[in-house]
Amino acid sequence: MKISINRLKQYISLTESPEEIAALLTRSGLEVEAVEEFVSVPGGLEGIVIGEVLTCEKHPDADKLSITTVDIGLEAPSQIVCGASNVAAGQKVVVATVGAKLYPTQGEPFEIKKAKIRGQVSEGMICAEDEIGIGTSHAGIMVLNTDLPNGTPAKDYFEVSQDHILEIGLTPNRADAASHLGVARDLKALLHRSICLPEGKELAKETQGTSISVEVQNPEDCPRYAGIVVTDLKVAPSPQWLQNFLRSLGLEPINNVVDITNFILHDLGQPLHAFDAEKITDGKITVGKLSKGTSFVTLDEKERKLSGDELMICDTKGGLCIAGVFGGKGSGVSDQTQTIFLESAYFSPDIIRKGSQFHGLKTDASFRFERGTDPNMPVYALQRAVELLQEIAGGKVASELIDLYPNPIKDFVVEVEYAHINRLIGKKIDPSEVKTILESLDIQLENETEIGFTARVKPYRVDVTREADIIEEILRIHGFHQVELSEKLSTDFLADHPVKDLNKLQYRMTEMLAGLGYFELITNSLTKPQYAEKSGFLDPAQGVEIYNKLSEDLGVMRQTLLFSGLEVMAHNINRKQSDIRAFEFGTVYQKSESGYKEGRRLAIFHSGNRSLESWIEPAKSFAFSDLFAAVERILERLNIEPSAMDVIESAPFSYGLILKLGEKEIGRLGLVDEKMLKLAEVRQDVWYADLDWDLLTKKASGLKKYQEISKFPEVRRDLSLVIDKTTSYSQVKAIAEKAGGKLVKRIGVFDVYQGDKIDAGKKAYALSFILQDQENTLTDKVIDHTMSKLMKAFQEQVGAVIRS
Structure with a gap:
């Protein structure tokens, strides 16, 4: 929304600069995004004056040129060579003086300079209307009918308007400020000045017209x-x-x-x-x-x-x-x-x-x-x-x-307490100042007591209908910048924080997984008791048994999504659909000493080939990296980064990882043990991830941290370590991040070796380190010092041997 400073001055006396007015309005909630200078004619006709042609003679060396002397208000007339056919002595004309910059209707701006034209000095230019940007005619010079003194600025004759325009980013609630009068009302309160609003003239009928x-x-x-x-x-x-x-x-x-x-x-x-x-x-x-x-x-x-x-x-x-x-x-x-x-x-x-x-x-x-x-x-x-x-x-x-106007719209009536004003603002505001501010905003105070008052708000303030709105009006005029920070920070909330919509979060995750090629499973919560009895990782005593069971195969509530998912795998594999990627959101149930408990889980299943054979490449089976990548995508979407990973080799996995967030376990993933596959009659490898959906939704955050991309280059350095087999990569990574500090941006493993070329019980990691400084180009000295710190930390903390 654009607001003219000149027009504002018709309503309220303003001595402040446009920039000061802009700052004042911005502090009060009407954010001024730009202050622009406006001139109704380009260049404002600066250096252009009204002149009078005193003499006009033909140029001795050019038939189409005339030599004129023009009075432009100086001590002596100026000689100007003119090419217009209609120039004549006695005319009042528009003259661009030496140094003036002209902005023609068409073409680029140019500056008037003292020159010689066919041997005759010319000290200016007599102008046509298109040459100064006020019209399109080029039929000849402008001949004016005016009694203005010679030398009068042309901008006065042509009523050139100069103004400053405020570009206000109006928020939807401030409909009242979508006008010059509305902005003037705020300035009235901010500057403690009155507004001059003309009275509406009674409209008396003057003549007969069409009856409507x-x-x-x-x-x-x-x-x-x-x-x-x-x-x-x-x-x-x-x-x-x-x-x-x-x-x-x-x-x-x-x-x-x-x-x-x-x-x-x-x-x-x-x-x-x-x-x-x-x-x-x-x-x-x-x-x-x-x-x-x-x-x-x-x-x-x-x-x-x-x-x-x-x-x-x-x-x-x-x-x-x-x-x-x-x-x-x-x-x-x-x-x-x-x-x-x-x-x-x-x-x-x-x-x-x-x-x-x-x-x-x-x-x-x-x-x-x-x-x-x-x-x-x-x-x-x-x-x-x-x-x-x-x-x-x-x-x-x-x-x-x-x-x-059959049903006049009434004023808003709002009850306000001084204690609430002081509590929400965080500062005690004197009741007299409260009254001054509100009355300056055309909000009337009634039923005033020591406790509070009744505010009567005119209906054009559609955004001021509650006590909190009244307090906001007081604060924005008093000034946010005048509220000092106390030693102890606290706040009051005018509205509850929105609760996470768990259904929407699950739906978005379902959309993502479906987009990655996964099929959603919906399986029965009732399952076979023998799964808990024979699997070795579930406690049969914690199974929730059904009293009125339909059959022994559906006699208990499931403690895990694994076996219901494996049954789906078996059903598809037996029907020659052996390449499967699937997921399921489901509830698991357990009996405990305190009663019963249930929790939501997210299961991911991979089995068979991730890509079919073709003339380009042979078929590729699913691997651990495919499962881990899927889990990474899920956690990334939820903005969760595991704080630790531990290797596991216990049921129901042959091997896999435990993911942790602090001390809490997010989930487990890995290759399903053959014993579990036999229980469900599955005859091919299955990769499985079991994630705690309740914990993930609790920790999920829509907030991500971004930083500016560094202007300085990355540097890569590689390092080969021989460490104990029991040392996990997560331990190595944690050591590197702490020792390398902010210069270590990324760490990767590009090779792992276990064999007869190194000692028994050992493994070798080939690590890559990406180093980068956000503020400077890394020097060899800094790089070498960082790598030395890393090697020393690995040697001291995990007994690593650095391979050359």
């Missing part, structure tokens, strides 16, 4: 509808001040009638719409809805099919306008328009939002209506607009003012 009647069929969608007929209009270009104002906000002037409605919208925040009164059939306006599928052609000449839910402004033939959103082509103001019906209304934000979203139309009017305008503004805005129509377009009031 209005019917509102849905008062809940249109609580207030006002309008008036203005006739004897002369549609023409707007005066320069109005064009300059609109251009400073990034709008193109259209004509005086439309420009006035746009001026009121940006000035007061109240959208208006002007209908050509002669095009309103039978002189009747109806505010209501049209049936679904009705065709309507908007101002952009596009035919649109109505949804039936949008609010329409209609006559007896059909739609004239999508209320609060976009006008219709057939009823708009044209150059031939002489009489208009000027509409000013308050529409329900919900109904405008529906129409705007359905048709994909985002206009300045809908932007304000769908956030909530001031229901008390329509008549005042009409009064201001009609005054301008009378002044600028010669209009005359030709009807009584129509104002349908």
Whole structure:
């Protein structure tokens, strides 16, 4: 949203610089994203003056040039060589003096220099309108009809506007500030100054005109509808001040009638719409809805099919306008328009939002209506607009003012306690300052006691309806920067933190796994008792037995997802579907001394080939790395990084890993032991991961930490260690991260050796280290020192032998 400093000064006295005003508004919640200088003519016509041609003679060496002497307000006239055919003595002209920079309508800017043209000195340039950027004509120099003294700056003659424009990133809740008046209201409170708001002029009927009647069929969608007929209009270009104002906000002037409605919208925040009164059939306006599928052609000449839910402004033939959103082509103001019906209304934000979203139309009017305008503004805005129509377009009031407002919208009434103000702000605010701030924001205090008061808030403040909102108003005017930090930090929350949606989290994980080619399993929670009795890793005593069991095969609740998953593997393998990757979210059950407990698990299964044979390569079986990569993807999606990994070689795995987060176990993964496979009658290898879904969802975080990519290069160094077989990679990695510090960015294992070339009970790791400094290029000295620290740490902590 753009705001003109010049226009703000019409409402409130401002002596502060644009930058100071911007800082003040930003601190109060109206964030100023940019301050831009605006000049209605490029370059501001600096160095260009009004002059008078004293003499004009033909150039002795050029038939198409003239030598003139021009009075530009200096002690002596200036000699200027001019190529225009219409130059003559006695003319008032526009002169660009030496050093002036011109910004032509077309072409690049250029600077005027003292020069010799065909042997004659030229001290400036007599200009055509396109040469100074105020028009397109190049038929000849401009000849002015003015009594202004010679040397008068041309910017005064052409009413060049210079302004500073504030670009405000308006938040959706501050609909009240979507205008110059709204911003001025905040400055009034911030600067403790009064606002000059002209009184609305009573609109007396001056002449007879087209009679317009209005019917509102849905008062809940249109609580207030006002309008008036203005006739004897002369549609023409707007005066320069109005064009300059609109251009400073990034709008193109259209004509005086439309420009006035746009001026009121940006000035007061109240959208208006002007209908050509002669095009309103039978002189009747109806505010209501049209049936679904009705065709309507908007101002952009596009035919649109109505949804039936949008609010329409209609006559007896059909739609004239999508209320609060976009006008219709057939009823708009044209150059031939002489009489208009000027509409000013308050529409329900919900109904405008529906129409705007359905048709994909985002206009300045809908932007304000769908956030909530001031229901008390329509008549005042009409009064201001009609005054301008009378002044600028010669209009005359030709009807009584129509104002349908059957159920006036009441002020918001909010109970406030001083104790709550001080608690939420974190600082005691004197009650007298509270009263001053709120009254400066047009919030009235009633029923004042030592404990608190009743606040009466005008309905244009749609975002101030609760006690917390009142306190926020006090704080933003008092100043966030004036609240000191206490020695002990604490906070109060105005709303509960959102609870994690576990169903949504599971659904997203399901989507990810399905996208990776996994099939989801849904298996029975009832299982065979012999799985616990014969597996060796489940305690039969902890099984939850079913009293009214249907069969012995379904006699207990499952303690693990492994066997129900293996049954699915066997079923598919027996039907020649041996390449399987699958997952299951399921609940497991156990009996304990304190009763019963259950928990959610996530199981991952791999079996068979990960890729089929082809002429490019043979078939590849699933390996541990495939299972580990899948688990890594799951943890990465949940933003969880295991703190430790331990090797296991116990049931139900032949070998595998335990993943831990602190002291808690996230899950286990590895190759399923043959004994388990036989129990489920599976005749091929199965890779299995069992993850604690309850713990993962509890620890899952949507927050990720990012840092800027270093400008300095990485360096790789390799190291070969001989260590005990019992030493895990996670131990080696932890030692490296601690000893290498922030310079060690990544650690990898690219080879592992166990054999007769090294001592029994030993293994060799070939490690790669990626070193990088975020602030400097690494030198050989720093790299060697870091690697020495790593080798020393490995030798001292795990008895490593460094292989050369």
